[in-house]
Amino acid sequence: MKSLADNTLVTLTLNGELRAFEELVERYEKVLYNTVLKIVQDADDAHDITQAGFVKAYENLKSYKPQHKFFSWLYRIVINESLNALRSRKETEEIDSALMASVKDPAEVYEDTEREQYIDKALQMLTPENRAVVVLRHFQDLSYKEIAHILDVPEKTVKSRLFTARQLLKDRLLKLGYSQ
Amino acid sequence: MIDQKIIALINMELDAQTTPAQNDQLRRHFVANPEARAYADDLKRLKGMLDRVEQVEPPVSLKAGILNSIRTSARPVPPQPGFLEFILSRISSPALPRYGFAVASGICLGVLLFAALTGGIDTGATDNQISGSMGTAVSPARTVTDYGSFEGASMKASVQVVTSGVELVVEAEVQAAEVCEIDLIFPAEAYTVTGIRRQGGSLESVNAQAGSVSTVLAGSGRVRLELERTGEKAPEIRLELHRGGHILWDKALRASPGE
Numbered sequence: 399m400k401s402l403a404d405n406t407l408v409t410l411t412l413n414g415e416l417r418a419f420e421e422l423v424e425r426y427e428k429v430l431y432n433t434v435l436k437i438v439q440d441a442d443d444a445h446d447i448t449q450a451g452f453v454k455a456y457e458n459l460k461s462y463k464p465q466h467k468f469f470s471w472l473y474r475i476v477i478n479e480s481l482n483a484l485r486s487r488k489e490t491e492e493i494d495s496a497l498m499a500s501v502k503d504p505a506e507v508y509e510d511t512e513r514e515q516y517i518d519k520a521l522q523m524l525t526p527e528n529r530a531v532v533v534l535r536h537f538q539d540l541s542y543k544e545i546a547h548i549l550d551v552p553e554k555t556v557k558s559r560l561f562t563a564r565q566l567l568k569d570r571l572l573k574l575g576y577s578q
Numbered sequence: 579m580i581d582q583k584i585i586a587l588i589n590m591e592l593d594a595q596t597t598p599a600q601n602d603q604l605r606r607h608f609v610a611n612p613e614a615r616a617y618a619d620d621l622k623r624l625k626g627m628l629d630r631v632e633q634v635e636p637p638v639s640l641k642a643g644i645l646n647s648i649r650t651s652a653r654p655v656p657p658q659p660g661f662l663e664f665i666l667s668r669i670s671s672p673a674l675p676r677y678g679f680a681v682a683s684g685i686c687l688g689v690l691l692f693a694a695l696t697g698g699i700d701t702g703a704t705d706n707q708i709s710g711s712m713g714t715a716v717s718p719a720r721t722v723t724d725y726g727s728f729e730g731a732s733m734k735a736s737v738q739v740v741t742s743g744v745e746l747v748v749e750a751e752v753q754a755a756e757v758c759e760i761d762l763i764f765p766a767e768a769y770t771v772t773g774i775r776r777q778g779g780s781l782e783s784v785n786a787q788a789g790s791v792s793t794v795l796a797g798s799g800r801v802r803l804e805l806e807r808t809g810e811k812a813p814e815i816r817l818e819l820h821r822g823g824h825i826l827w828d829k830a831l832r833a834s835p836g837e
Contacts, residue, residue: 401788406773413775415784416649423644431636445640452644514631535593536628542595561589568624 404468412459423452426469429538430476436533437480439522447483451476466547473548477530484526520570528563535560580614588618592625724832728819731826733758737817739831744807745772746833748815751800759820762803763790768813773804807833 399407399421410418430451435444455462455475462471521529530549534540542560546553587604590596596604608615725738733754740747746769750760766789774784774791785792793801805815812834819827 399784399786402771402774402786406771409773409775410784416645417783419648420641420645423641427636427640427644428633431640432633435634436631441637445637445643448636448640449643449647453647456648517627517631532628536625537631537633542593557586557589560593561586564589564592564621564624565585568620571624571627 405464408459408462408464408468411456419456422468422472426472427452430472433473433533433538434476434480436518436521436537437477437526437529438483439518443483447479448476451479454479470544470547473534474550477534477548481526481530516571516574517567519574520567523570524563524566528559528566531556531559532563532567580611580617584611584614585617588614588621591618592621721835723835726829726831728827728829731821732756733821733826735819735827737829737831739815739833741812741833741835746805746807746812748803748805748817748831749800750803750817750819751798752795752819753798754821755797756821757794757796758826759792759794759818760801761790761792761816761818761820763816763818764805765789765813768807768809768811769805769815770808771803772806773802775802775804 399417402410402418402421404422404425407418407422411422427448431444431448434447434451435441438444438447451472455472458475462468521532524532527549531545534545534548535542540548542553542556545556549556584604584607587596587600591601591604604618608618721741723739723741725736727736728734733752733756735750735752735754737748737750740749748762750762752758752760771786771791774786774793783792783794791803795801815831815833817827817829817831818825
């Protein structure tokens with residue numbers, strides 16, 4: 399199974415071969431879980447959203463069109479699940495204010511917090527849409543075109559969101575006391 | 579103050595999306611505008627930080643949770659377009675071959691109509707055919723390079739190899755009441771597996787590795803292996819039919835009329 403192309407595994411799954419879908423899960427669970435984790439910033443939520451995304455993909459496998467990359471199609475489902483979950487939380491402002499209250503002393507935070515925690519905190523301050531673009535570009539190394547396909551937006555929107563998000567991240571990291 | 583166009587260029591350079599001319603433009607701009615250079619340096623540092631973030635291992639419960647969920651969910655059913663829908667989809671596709679496909683479809687329909695009016699079609703196929711001939715042209719693009727059949731041990735089997743450019747299809751059919759194993763073995767450096775399909779029977783398991791695909795089939799059915807030739811040569815493909823640990827049929831299949 400390991401040597402088979404994604405589209406072949408999809409065909410086998412549609413023919414009732416569950417082992418083929420298991421291979422697709424093994425192939426992409428890590429990258430998708432990490433993507434979701436960076437977007438939702440919560441390990442339990444990332445687990446549930448990744449799982450829901452894979453199940454949704456399985457149930458809708460017949461609607462997958464082989465002319466597209468399976469990975470992009472799967473990504474789109476999982477990213478949409480993540481963004482929907484974030485929108486339903488409706489607590490972005492509360493997180494922001496709580497976070498800012500906890501970082502009154504940047505030097506203290508610098509001593510106690512790892513670099514990645516700074517990044518996570520800065521990411522939390524972005525809108526879900528901007529955060530998704532940063533995660534896909536920087537953590538998954540996807541191109542503008544691939545991100546545009548996954549998020550179903552024009553490439554110029556991807557660029558605009560990415561450039562804005564970088565500016566905000568840079569400013570927020572400085573505000574959080576991280577200067578390196 | 580940094581011009582928005584320069585900010586966009588700095589970001590694009592970060593993503594390796596700028597042309598050499600745009601890079602030169604940025605370098606010249608940085609000399610005149612240190613603020614823009616500082617901005618670019620800040621973004622490079624940010625990128626460095628983001629790129630160093632390591633991926634974590636997903637919890638072990640994730641895969642188990644997914645598989646448990648899909649076992650209890652509705653099984654996806656492959657789309658089954660009807661004949662007319664298939665023809666229409668090919669004709670309405672934007673690719674150039676649609677005209678050829680439309681003409682071929684018309685000819686096929688004409689032949690079928692003629693056959694219906696004149697009393698049916700005799701394919702000339704016989705059940706006892708046991709040897710193949712090479713280079714039988716099916717169409718200008720598709721060629722049957724080898725085929726064969728087997729009868730014995732309360733089962734029948736047949737196989738054919740069809741090539742079309744670098745694409746190659748090995749189709750094996752088995753008529754049996756018991757479980758049997760069809761192994762197709764090929765040089766891994768010469769072919770890439772692009773698809774495996776099964777029609778009829780019950781697929782017990784598929785084990786695909788570089789250089790071989792092993793399919794365990796219960797009952798009568800057909801297995802279709804799709805390969806793509808990666809080099810100039812098209813070496814032979816070996817078919818082995820097993821049952822109960824014994825090889826019943828072992829056949830070397832030619833993958834090229836000229837080989």
